[in-house]
Amino acid sequence: MNGKTGKRNSLLAAAWILIVLTLAVAGAPEGRAxxxxxxxxxxxxxxxxxxxxxxxxxxxxxxxxxxxxxxxxxxxxxxxxxxxxxxxxxxxxxxxxxxxxxxxxxxxxxxxxxxxxxNPLQWLYRTGKGMIRKLDDLKGRTIGITYGKNDEIIMRTLLAKAGIGRGQVEFYSVRLDYTPFLRGKVDLWPVYANTQAVFLRDKLSRAGEETALFVPGDFGVRFxxxxxxxxxxxxxxxxxxxxxxxxxxxxxxxxxxxxxxxxxxxxxxxxxxxxxxxxxxxxxxxxxxxxxxxxxxxxxxxxxxxxxxxxxxxxxxxxxxxxxxxxxxxxxxxx
Amino acid sequence: MLPRRIYQFFLIYLLGILVLLSLKYGLQLSDYVIPGPKTLWQTALEVFPRYALDVWNTLQVALIGQVMSIVLALAIGIPGRSTTWFGNFIKAAAYNVQAYPIVAIAPIIFILLGDGFLSRLLIAAMICYFPILLTVLGVMSEPVADVEHFYRCTGRMRWQLEVKIRAFENLHKLTTVIAGSATLAMAGTIVAEFIAANAGIGYSIRIALYQSDLARILVALLLIGICLSVYQGLLEHTGSLVKKAWTGSA
Amino acid sequence: MAAAGRPSSRRACPAERKRSPMRIECRNISYRYHAESEPIFENLSLCYDQPGFHALFGPSGVGKTTLARIICGEIQPAGGSVTTSRTEPILYTYNLERLPDWATTGRHLERVTPDGRAGLRESLVDIFDIRPCLDQRFGGLSLGQQNRVNLLRYLLQDFGFLIMDESLANVDEKTRETIIMHLKELFRDRMIIYISHNLVEVARFCRQIAVLRSVSKQPRIVRVTGQDLRLEGRPDRTALEKTMLEMMNAA
Missing domain, CATH: 3.40.190.10 (Periplasmic binding protein-like II)
Known part of the structure; x- marks a missing residue:
């Protein structure tokens, strides 16, 4: 088989795969009653x-x-x-x-x-560094956000609203592992107030630490x-x-x-x-x-x-x- | 070899995109489920430079991780080739470590090393090293009787010579698995970035996933594919150069 | 040389009484390939009792290579013992061996030449007619060249006994003859056991020929005296034919 024929056969094979897949797809979930x-x-x-x-x-x-x-x-x-x-x-x-x-x-x-x-999405924080009563209180804190998720949007909106710029707060990229917050590396950690916040607060209170929730809705952001x-x-x-x-x-x-x-x-x-x-x-x-x-x-x-x-x-x-x-x-x- | 690899990758990628687009138009799906060509193009223009840097970042970690895994596999595989108690112990330990899924070990790694460069590196190396270790163990524990016989019966055999003979006789196997493990190193780094990191293409893919942005993911896949094809091609080329230099053959 | 299938029926080594300076003796060797298989050797005894160029001859599959590996200690027999009269090593070489291809054959030969034997190496290179091969890697040589290079490196080592298992396979007859003749001269005080299927060659050049017979035959080993032709010697055709006939009948 020469190179030209080989190439033509490969292209034909690729075309056939495409046709078969398209046909398979055409009969997929469309007609669901x-x-x-x-x-x-x-x-x-x-x-x-x-x-x-x-x-x-x-x-x-x-x-x-x-x-x-x-x-x-x-x-x-x-x-x-x-x-x-x-x-x-x-x-x-x-x-x-x-x-x-x-x-x-x-x-x-x-x-x-x-x-x-x-919105149950709120931020948990230790009250040791002071309560957050106004947005300005966020200044100087390390705030956990999940880049790409709604908590990032909400927090950026809040900061923009308060005119808090870059350098006045520090962001920390959040994952499912709470260790950075529990070890005090991060000041505010995004949580669902009705689920994660409950057991985290329970854990911290048993360790003698007082916590509070930062609620975006209190500052006019209704997401x-x-x-x-x-x-x-x-x-x-x-x-x-x-x-x-x-x-x-x-x-x-x-x-x-x-x-x-x-x-x-x-x-x-x-x-x-x-x-x-x-x-x-x-x-x-x-x-x-x-x-x-x-x-x-x-x-x-x-x-x-x-x-x-x-x-x-x-x-x-x-x-x-x-x-x-x-x-x-x-x-x-x-x- | 290198252009062929890239050309083949483009063919596969294009085929994948065509399948997705035929799905999209066949089922009349919105751009949210499968992005159209226009969205894909616009997204590519928008994120290409940033993602290219991310892929480069990931590749750097993957490269170091792969070197680490090769060193690790050799360090375990060479003493592990013997049928002594120590050799068997090393083999058992290596297999056991590999038996744990990386997502289960990852949190421990992050607690110990944080979520920076080192964690990414270690996870990449851990994912990549096992196939290399298996090959090294296989190669190193299989005597090349026809070559080794002389050195053994004349009392000239030393472990360094034994390793050299077995590595040389299985050079093709070793270079193939090293080139192949580049994919695993890259995948390992991306997994690490996906689980926990603040940089790299895996991290960008995670963000795109949070936002259900398939267009960005497709652009990321294109860049990963190109990068991997070039990297693997270069590894294969280096492998053939090493082989040529060592065997003196073309 | 003496040989026997059953030690009780035959004396293992008649020359033993003479206390020959060079002797290799297998006594009551028993061996089977797998636990379930039939034994390939059962109380097999064999003895070469002089230095020189000897042979182990026999049809394929009778166990020549296995016996050679038992003699050199690579395989442990289930029973019996192998004794030698000297402390020098017994080397065993076979025709499928290879030199690593990471260097030229010349470089390999240099590296495995013990101190003071460069002269011997050079002589052997000429006798073996492999000088053109020295700049090439082993993989690039013909089978005959490969076998000669391989044998040559063994001859440079310290040995009292050398077993050459088909070591001159694929080498043309004339070169083979030259090599064997020179080996006999250069290594007069050593014992070389040549394993080959070449009836004429074995009959012509070897001194003590042990014909190893198939498992079903008794005794397993029959002794034949070869013509042991040397460089200056002339072959006696009648005697050669007689030896060949003896070997054929024995096998």
Missing amino acids: WAGTLNYRLKWIYNASVIGDLYASGKGYFRAAGLEVKVRPGGPERDALRELELGYADFGVASADQVIRAVAKGAPLVVVAQLFQV VANSVVTSEKLFKRNPELVKRFVGALLAGWKAALDVKHQKEALAILRQVDRDTPLRILKTQLEITRRLVMPRSGPPLGTIDFEGWRQTERIMLEQGQIKAPVKILSCLKPML
Whole structure:
């Protein structure tokens, strides 16, 4: 075989692979019907942040609404929004920045409910160096941020708002390992107030250290967190199903956070999180309640339009999106 | 050899992009799931210089890590070639260390060494060294009877000569595995950067993943591929030069 | 030389009584390749009792190489012993050996030449007709050249006994003859055991010929006296034919 023929054969082989792959792909998840089980992809692994989702599933709220729902855990490698578009999930949970970023790239998504009324993403710090009562108090501190994630956007917004420039604070790149914070190398560490913060504070308090949470919302930055999202296609084709799903889900959340059902909720949490002590789980549940159903706040599941508008504006200012996405048009409260 | 490697890489990369694009248009997916050619091009223009520096940074660590792993593999493989208690002990220890997944050991490394250059280097070397060690152990514990016989029966054999003979007789195997392990060194460094680092292309990929930015990841993959092809090509070329110099053959 | 398959039926080494200055003796050697396999040697005894150029002859697969490796100590027999009359090493060389290719053959030969034997090396290089090979690497030589280079480096070493296992394979007949003739002259006081399938050559040049027979035959070893032709000597065709006939009948 001469070189020319070899090359031609290689190209032919490559073309064939491409054709076969394209054909295989063409018949993939496109024609998925919603008659069967609905897949609900969470944002994170099973913990207190998803108690309502687990409760709705475990206590038969979905079934009572005539729905078969499979609640699937999320994680750093999962992207509910991508799965929605690919048809692998029917509903998913994502934070506002994720949704806005996806919409900016043309993802056909609809936000149908907002689970957290107060963003659980906050910063834990030791009070030994003084309380942070105003943004200026951040000066001179080492602040942990996860580059590329929403905590970076929030912190940069806060600093810009206070006019704190480079050199006045130090950033520390955060990972899942808390050692730098526990060893005092970092002053402020980003945490979920209802999960990580609980056991970290418990750990530090047992070591005799007092801690507090720095809450961005207290300084006027309302960055929307976990919300329930579905595809535009499902929303348009079967709004009734979406409504039933959201209704059942929120009913589940409401029941899970009801003090009367605390025992059952904790039992469910215990099933999926055997390693966390019960007293920690209890505290996590209580804090989750305050974040999802604040006492003087709006009803459970309410979409905070102003919060979404602000989130979009912040992302635009921070260069996370290149142009406005009109996110309000994607918000379709199903309450 | 080198241009062919790069050309082959481009062909594979292009094929991959074509598959992704056919998926995109076949399933009418948004740019969020799979970026279109325009987004890809714009992202490439935007991040290319920064990512190129990141890849260069990663390559430097990978290179030092690979050298370290070669030294480590030789240091373990040479005494480990003997069938003595010590040789067997070294082999068992080497296998055991390798049995632990690097993600499980990484936190210990970060606690001990921090999340800087040293951690990246160590993880890269750990991922890269095992195949080299296996080859070195295999090569060094296999006698080349037809060559060694004279030196043994005339009492001239020393361990240095034994190592030299076995290395020489298996030069092709050794150079191939060293060139191949470049991929592992690079992958190891990227993994280390991904788990914990503040620099390198692995770190940039992690950020891109947080933002679900596939376009950036694809640009990063292109740069990693080019860099690796050049690096491997150079290693193979160096290997053939060494072989030529040692064997005197073309 | 004496040889026997069963030590009880034959005296192992008749020359023993003479206290020969050079002797190599195998007594009651037993050996099997694997634990389950049939023994290749069972109480095998063999003795060469004079310096000179001797032979171990026999058809393929009877165990010549194995016996040679037992004699030089590379293989431990299951039973029996090998004794020699001198303390000098027994070297064993075979035709598949190679020199490392990282240097020229000349450089290798220089490096393995003990002090004071450069002259011997130069003489052997000429006798072996390998001077043109010295600038080349071993891998670039023909098989015959390779075998000559390999044998030559053994001859430079300290040895009392040398076993040459097909060491002159692929060497042309004339050169082989020249080499053997000169070896016999240069190493008169040593014992060289030549393993070869070349009936004429063995019969013609070797003194004590041990014909190793197949496992099914008894005795396993038959002794034949060779013509032991030397440089100045002339072959006696009738005697040579007789020796060859004896060897063929024995094998």
